[in-house]
Amino acid sequence: MSRKTVIRIAVLLVAVLFIVIGVFRDEAAMVLKKGRDICLSCIGIG
Amino acid sequence: MKKVSQEGKRTFIQLLFAAFFNGYAAGFIKGHIFQGKTKILCVPVLNCYSCPGALGSCPIGSLQAVISSRKHRFSFYVLGMIMLFGLLLGRLVCGFLCPFGLLQDLLHKIPIKKIKINEKVDKVLRYFKYVVLAILVILLPILIRDDFNMGDTWFCKYVCPAGTMAGIPLILANPALQSVIGFLFSWKMCLLLIVLISSTLIHRPFCKYLCPLGAIYGLFSRFSLYQMDLDKEKCVGCHKCEQVCPMQVKCTQNINSAECIRCGRCKAACPENAIDSTFGFKIKRESEKNHGKDIKGS
Structure with missing residues (x-):
């Protein structure tokens, strides 16, 4: 297996692991909450 | 039948994805944003979640929102998603999926004299997006805290032209928002205008010099699957x-x-x-x- 393929598989595993950890740390819920409110700073108001 | 050029096909795909990521048409008419559960997921592109049509969350906005919160200084969730997009597609996202990239592409088609930036200057300016990523997206939201231990979303608040763009239909359709616009809005409108005008003269200036998401995806270029x-x-x-x-x-x-x-x-x-x-x-x-x-x- 080439070095590039090993890196690809490693990145894939780390990415999936990070998403799972993030869900357990309530980060996904935080993203949903933020996304549901109008972000005033994003549109240049607050 | 006339054969569609490669650029024509790409523009069609870009339009399709811009419509897909911003498919909540009612938001544009009623002046509110989509509040469904799909916003738990980040889209792969710089598409503000305050755009009335946005069905998903912006990865850069979400990243800053999590790391500037009281609870976390690092976002496994958003970083994991960005890594997944970077691994699968890399900067193909910029070329084919990003609505703000599409807007710059279309503006560059306006037939006026184009500017050619000196190669050495251009090379130095390209690093600026990494500075934006490191300072405005990561460091300042983590380090600068208010009395309630909350940080700010520095890039979204002071720079992001995609956010300003998203806010325009929202503000136009929402009188309550119109009554509270002030200096920050003027500042962001100026930045947006600079980006839009320079897009007619230079190809994709925002992607080349400012976009923190493009900077991250660029790191995946050598080993992305595409x-x-x-x-x-x-x-x-x-x-x-x-x-x-x-x-x-x-x-x-x-x-x-x-x-x-x-x-x-x-x-x-x-x-x-x-x-x-x-x-x-x-x-x-x-x-x-x-x-x-x-x-x-x-």
Whole structure:
């Protein structure tokens, strides 16, 4: 297996692991909450 | 029947994805944003979640929102998603999926005299997006805290033109928001106008010099599953690929440069069909075999 393929598989595993950890740390819920409110700073108001 | 050009096909795909990521049409009419559960997911592009049509969350906005919160200083969730997009597609996201990239592409089609930036100046300016990523997206939201231990979303608040753009239909349709616009809005409108006007003169100035998401995806360019491939045996060194490249990538030297947005213009321009694109875990043998060989005529 080439070095590039090993890196690809490693990145894939780390990415999936990070998403799972993030869900357990309530980060996904935080993203949903933020996304549901109008972000005033994003549109240049607050 | 007239054959659709490669650029025409790309524009069509860009429009399709812009509509897909902003498919909540009622938001534009009623002046509110989508509040459904799909916003738990980040879209791969810089598409503000305050755009009335946005169905998903912006990865850069979400990243800052999490790391500037009281609870966290690092976002596994958002970083994991960005890594996944980067691994699968890399900067193909910029070339084919990003609505703000599409807007810049369309503005550049306006037939006025274009500006050519000095190569050395351009090379230095390209690093600026990494500075934006490190300072405005990561460091300041983590380090600068208020009395309630909350940080700010510095990039979204003071720079992001995609956010300002998203806010325009929202503000136009929402009188309550119109009553509270002030200096910050004027500042962000000025930045947006600068980006839009310069897009008519320079190809994708925001992507080249400012976009923190493009900077992250650029780091994945060498090993993302979608790769450009130059067959150095077929290449005759005519450099037509480099002449048509909107990102000024030296295709014959580094076809998978961090600056390449995978638009495919090089592939379409090559008279010898020496450039191809591949997708998958398996590495194309030819490109590995040819690695290190010199290009004829360069």
